[in-house]
Amino acid sequence: MNRNRRGFLKLAGAAAALSMLPLKVLADFVRPKEAMAATDLKGVFASLGNAQDSDQIRLETPDIAENGAVVPVTVSSAIPGTSKIYLLVEDNPNPLAAAYMIPEGTEAFVQTRVKVAQTCPIYAVVEAGGKLYKTSRETKVTLGGCGG
Amino acid sequence: MNRREFAQMLGLGMMAGMSLPLLGAYSRKSVAATAGDLYDVPRFGNVHFMHMTDAHAQLMPVYYREPSINIGVHAARNQPPHLVGEALLRAYGLPLNSRIAHALTYLDFNMAAAEYGRVGGFAHLATLVKQIRASRPGSLLLDGGDLWQGSATSLWTKGQDMVDASKALGIDIMTGHWEFTLGADRVMEIIENDLDGHIEFLAQNVKDFDFGDAIFASHTMREMNGVPVAIIGQAFPYTPIANPSHFTPGWTFGIQERELQQTIDKVRKQGAQVVVLLSHNGADVDIKLASRLSGLDAIMGGHTHDAIPQAIRVKNSGGGQTLVTNAGSNGKFLGVLDFDVQAGKIKQWHYRLLPVFADLLPADPEMAALIDRLRAPYLDKLNTTLATTEGLLYRRGNFNGSFDQLIVDALMESKDAEIAFSPGFRWGTSLLPGDKITVEDLMNQVAITYPQTTLNEFTGERIKFILEDVADNLFNPDPYYQQGGDMVRVGGLDYTINPNADSGNRISDMSLNGKPLEASKTYKVAGWAPVAEGVEGEPIWDVVGNWLSSKKTVPLVEPKQPRIVGLKDNLGLV
Numbered sequence: 001m002n003r004n005r006r007g008f009l010k011l012a013g014a015a016a017a018l019s020m021l022p023l024k025v026l027a028d029f030v031r032p033k034e035a036m037a038a039t040d041l042k043g044v045f046a047s048l049g050n051a052q053d054s055d056q057i058r059l060e061t062p063d064i065a066e067n068g069a070v071v072p073v074t075v076s077s078a079i080p081g082t083s084k085i086y087l088l089v090e091d092n093p094n095p096l097a098a099a100y101m102i103p104e105g106t107e108a109f110v111q112t113r114v115k116v117a118q119t120c121p122i123y124a125v126v127e128a129g130g131k132l133y134k135t136s137r138e139t140k141v142t143l144g145g146c147g148g
Numbered sequence: 149m150n151r152r153e154f155a156q157m158l159g160l161g162m163m164a165g166m167s168l169p170l171l172g173a174y175s176r177k178s179v180a181a182t183a184g185d186l187y188d189v190p191r192f193g194n195v196h197f198m199h200m201t202d203a204h205a206q207l208m209p210v211y212y213r214e215p216s217i218n219i220g221v222h223a224a225r226n227q228p229p230h231l232v233g234e235a236l237l238r239a240y241g242l243p244l245n246s247r248i249a250h251a252l253t254y255l256d257f258n259m260a261a262a263e264y265g266r267v268g269g270f271a272h273l274a275t276l277v278k279q280i281r282a283s284r285p286g287s288l289l290l291d292g293g294d295l296w297q298g299s300a301t302s303l304w305t306k307g308q309d310m311v312d313a314s315k316a317l318g319i320d321i322m323t324g325h326w327e328f329t330l331g332a333d334r335v336m337e338i339i340e341n342d343l344d345g346h347i348e349f350l351a352q353n354v355k356d357f358d359f360g361d362a363i364f365a366s367h368t369m370r371e372m373n374g375v376p377v378a379i380i381g382q383a384f385p386y387t388p389i390a391n392p393s394h395f396t397p398g399w400t401f402g403i404q405e406r407e408l409q410q411t412i413d414k415v416r417k418q419g420a421q422v423v424v425l426l427s428h429n430g431a432d433v434d435i436k437l438a439s440r441l442s443g444l445d446a447i448m449g450g451h452t453h454d455a456i457p458q459a460i461r462v463k464n465s466g467g468g469q470t471l472v473t474n475a476g477s478n479g480k481f482l483g484v485l486d487f488d489v490q491a492g493k494i495k496q497w498h499y500r501l502l503p504v505f506a507d508l509l510p511a512d513p514e515m516a517a518l519i520d521r522l523r524a525p526y527l528d529k530l531n532t533t534l535a536t537t538e539g540l541l542y543r544r545g546n547f548n549g550s551f552d553q554l555i556v557d558a559l560m561e562s563k564d565a566e567i568a569f570s571p572g573f574r575w576g577t578s579l580l581p582g583d584k585i586t587v588e589d590l591m592n593q594v595a596i597t598y599p600q601t602t603l604n605e606f607t608g609e610r611i612k613f614i615l616e617d618v619a620d621n622l623f624n625p626d627p628y629y630q631q632g633g634d635m636v637r638v639g640g641l642d643y644t645i646n647p648n649a650d651s652g653n654r655i656s657d658m659s660l661n662g663k664p665l666e667a668s669k670t671y672k673v674a675g676w677a678p679v680a681e682g683v684e685g686e687p688i689w690d691v692v693g694n695w696l697s698s699k700k701t702v703p704l705v706e707p708k709q710p711r712i713v714g715l716k717d718n719l720g721l722v
Binding site for chain 1: 628
């Protein structure tokens with residue numbers, strides 16, 4: 001019932017913007033440029049390497065997106081030695097939407113929002129011990145209306 | 149399900165200690181059932197839930213025709229609730245030409261409606277609720293939502309008439325869907341001012357989009373006749389998709405299975421011996437959800453308006469059993485679920501779905517007086533006659549009902565459009581041949597907070613995309629990808645649909661006046677109920693109301709149906 005946190009966030013926004021700067025430097029460091037530029041799933045995996053299916057990755061996405069422009073995605077990995085997490089949206093113009101470095105000793109858990117252009121599977125790809133693992137879930141993007 | 153499978157199901161039920169009092173009460177001798185036969189529901193056990201859902205603000209008794217088309221695909225094929233007419237009666241061993249057949253099916257609707265009279269009405273429902281309460285001390289009355297929307301007076305009072313009536317009825321706990329179309333502020337105002345201390349509004353699956361904070365209480369613990377019980381609420385998971393999201397800014401919904409399991413585990417740990425989910429998921433989602441959770445004894449559900457005569461027994465992920473019940477709509481039914489709990493364990497259970505026949509249940513005087521007071525300021529307007537109908541007008545069914553056909557005809561004619569769309573709502577009451585169509589009757593089809601009509605130019609390709617999109621919301625093999633509405637109602641356009649085909653490939657042979665629809669050509673398409681914010685347009689009730697007034701008499705309306713292909717022996721289709 002906390003409807004005032006958004007107001008607080010606005011105040012905090014300015015401070016946060018300042019502290020974001022070092023993160024951008026880090027992002028440039030992790031960014032897999034070639035995979036980011038790939039225009040289909042095949043191209044992304046050709047660049048990252050092939051991934052095997054794993055049930056040790058928990059991927060949470062909405063079954064039906066409330067707003068395709070900001071689809072919440074949560075990934076956590078129970079695979080030991082998880083060092084990177086990638087998020088792929090299969091039918092987006094550039095499927096690779098995000099890449100995260102997971103420093104040793106930190107919880108392999110990320111939560112973000114991605115744009116999903118149309119109904120398609122979303123993939124979570126995990127790098128651990130030099131190998132790649134993946135899982136996926138379909139998120140539906142619909143026009144809306146007409147319900148119930 | 150064929151007869152043998154059903155017999156096997158009965159057998160399993162018997163072995164598990166489930167009795168079927170329902171079959172006795174509805175046997176052939178009850179064809180001319182009296183209130184005594186139908187409503188003789190002796191107390192069973194020590195934990196009791198009454199359940200109503202999707203009343204859609206129908207304070208007065210109504211006619212409501214159940215669907216003749218309610219197709220189930222894939223795992224849902226020929227399973228409840230996707231059985232219509234005689235197939236439904238056969239599956240439950242219920243007699244043709246009986247009161248219960250009329251309550252559950254469309255069969256001989258005009259004649260049966262004339263014979264058995266109207267259904268529902270809060271004054272009649274109140275009498276039944278009082279009777280059940282008297283025999284079951286401590287029982288709780290649960291409402292599954294879609295309570296505050298669907299009538300003229302609920303729209304004009306911003307839900308206040310229904311809030312007052314539901315407090316008088318003694319609803320203890322509710323969840324929501326169309327309630328949210330009154331806007332987040334109004335919902336909160338009602339919960340904080342009117343419901344406080346009377347009705348608990350529960351929804352475990354509504355959160356703040358940015359932070360994940362709960363907007364509503366997720367559950368409540370009650371002690372009933374010495375047994376601790378927990379009720380968890382589940383609002384309609386796709387509210388901001390099926391209805392305008394601008395009504396609930398910053399709120400996110402969804403099924404939220406994992407959080408739900410955590411809540412079940414928590415209340416179990418706190419000692420709950422019976423755990424019930426009060427759900428607005430829709431029957432197919434409820435059945436799937438039940439199979440994926442553990443520790444849940446029953447889902448009492450609504451949204452898809454299915455009147456399912458018996459509880460569906462679902463094997464859950466913990467290896468136990470979860471019952472799924474759905475209690476119809478429009479105040480037409482009251483579900484009664486009894487558990488016998490001994491030494492902390494459920495020993496037996498009984499479920500009955502009681503039809504509310506207004507002629508058999510005398511109006512409760514207090515509720516009748518309240519309803520009169522609530523309606524008095526609006527009576528003249530409500531009773532204004534717009535036209536007379538020569539045929540049956542109804543809405544429910546997977547494709548166009550005759551009332552929707554009337555609406556799309558009115559839209560096309562008034563807007564000079566070649567094609568019209570009307571949403572696949574499942575609410576909307578029925579009118580018999582010869583009935584007057586009053587303002588109240590029209591509002592029963594269109595009373596929403598986003599009533600604007602629209603006129604758009606769409607390409608043939610766009611029209612196909614829209615039909616495919618809605619068809620997938622109805623026929624996706626996975627219930628979690630369904631939204632629980634019926635197919636968009638279409639005026640002007642003929643098409644073929646294959647419900648079993650893959651997403652994007654269900655619609656074919658679209659034509660307009662015998663000519664194939666061209667992908668790149670633009671067509672004038674009228675519609676209403678836009679989900680986008682800020683759309684302007686004459687409200688639908690003015691467009692259809694003026695059209696009806698100009699006609700004075702509406703001849704029998706034949707609802708246009710698509711050609712349905714790819715289904716074999718589907719019992720959801722006559």
